[in-house]
Amino acid sequence: MAPHDDNDGPRPSIRFNNVGQVFTSSDGGVINALDGVSFDIHKHEFIAVIGPSGCGKSTLLRVIAGLVRPTSGRAEIYGLPVTEPREEIGIVFQQPTLLPWLNVEDNITFPMKHKYGRVTLEEKQRAQELLGTVGLRDFAHKRPSELSGGMQQRVGIARALLHDPDILLMDEPFSALDALTRDEMSFELLRIWTERPKTVLFITHSIPEALLLADRILVMSARPGRIREIIDVGLPRPRTLKTLSEPRFHEIANHIRGQVFSHAVLA
Ligand SMILES: Nc1ncnc2c1ncn2[C@@H]1O[C@H](COP(=O)(O)OP(=O)(O)OP(=O)(O)O)[C@@H](O)[C@H]1O
Numbered sequence: 075m076a077p078h079d080d081n082d083g084p085r086p087s088i089r090f091n092n093v094g095q096v097f098t099s100s101d102g103g104v105i106n107a108l109d110g111v112s113f114d115i116h117k118h119e120f121i122a123v124i125g126p127s128g129c130g131k132s133t134l135l136r137v138i139a140g141l142v143r144p145t146s147g148r149a150e151i152y153g154l155p156v157t158e159p160r161e162e163i164g165i166v167f168q169q170p171t172l173l174p175w176l177n178v179e180d181n182i183t184f185p186m187k188h189k190y191g192r193v194t195l196e197e198k199q200r201a202q203e204l205l206g207t208v209g210l211r212d213f214a215h216k217r218p219s220e221l222s223g224g225m226q227q228r229v230g231i232a233r234a235l236l237h238d239p240d241i242l243l244m245d246e247p248f249s250a251l252d253a254l255t256r257d258e259m260s261f262e263l264l265r266i267w268t269e270r271p272k273t274v275l276f277i278t279h280s281i282p283e284a285l286l287l288a289d290r291i292l293v294m295s296a297r298p299g300r301i302r303e304i305i306d307v308g309l310p311r312p313r314t315l316k317t318l319s320e321p322r323f324h325e326i327a328n329h330i331r332g333q334v335f336s337h338a339v340l341a
Pocket residue numbers: 097098099105106107125126127128129130131132133134297
């Protein structure tokens with residue numbers, strides 16, 4: 075299990091080079107959210123990020139998304155510094171934040187409408203296709219309030235996929251869902267990722283979810299957020315329910331618990 079990723083191969087999709095992020099809180103205090111964070115994410119890799127609450131996971135995602143500028147170091151996408159939100163990125167947040175007055179299809183195409191003032195026929199067709207992909211083909215004309223939480227989150231995923239982004243950033247996308255829906259959504263995401271490969275950065279608090287989905291897991295330490303370890307999951311794909319009972323699954327899960335939880339909890 076390598077502490078660092080020293081890849082000398084092809085250019086990574088995402089590179090963090092010694093990134094630091096300092097915030098000033100409303101009472102004037104200084105918050106070191108990220109400190110000396112370096113890692114590479116290769117093309118079409120699925121990376122999960124796990125770590126204690128407040129360790130800077132969302133900040134890391136927001137730096138890649140171009141929503142915050144790091145105070146030190148450099149974040150790159152395809153070798154270029156991230157200075158603003160970029161087209162090749164799709165983002166899924168914890169809450170799908172759908173517009174209640176629009177139907178499902180119009181919610182999916184809304185970013186295009188917002189950006190270009192219109193939605194093309196191709197985009198409408200793509201929205202229909204994506205509705206099929208996320209299992210909501212018959213719900214195109216329903217309002218968000220007529221859908222369950224899991225269905226709404228699927229709409230959020232379809233919306234993020236509409237422009238077929240190379241990079242998908244997901245910030246605890248399933249955390250508001252019940253356990254069964256959550257597992258189902260994980261397998262759904264794996265299916266989508268296999269059908270249309272993408273570089274994925276997936277933030278979660280769930281060790282099993284990280285293990286089921288990811289090629290590698292970035293384990294972060296408590297504030298200031300640093301990379302504690304980068305774990306190669308190495309479980310065979312396709313991952314299925316059987317994956318959950320593989321000895322390696324439990325071995326890595328226990329290892330991560332040892333990293334994330336305090337010694338008092340583990341004793
Ligand atoms: N815009 C901001 N201004 C001030 N402080 C911020 C800002 N954004 C984040 N922080 C602080 O930076 C730290 C890291 O926050 P972040 O949301 O990245 O953590 P996290 O690991 O995603 O947390 P959680 O797992 O609870 O969602 C926290 O202490 C948070 O209060």
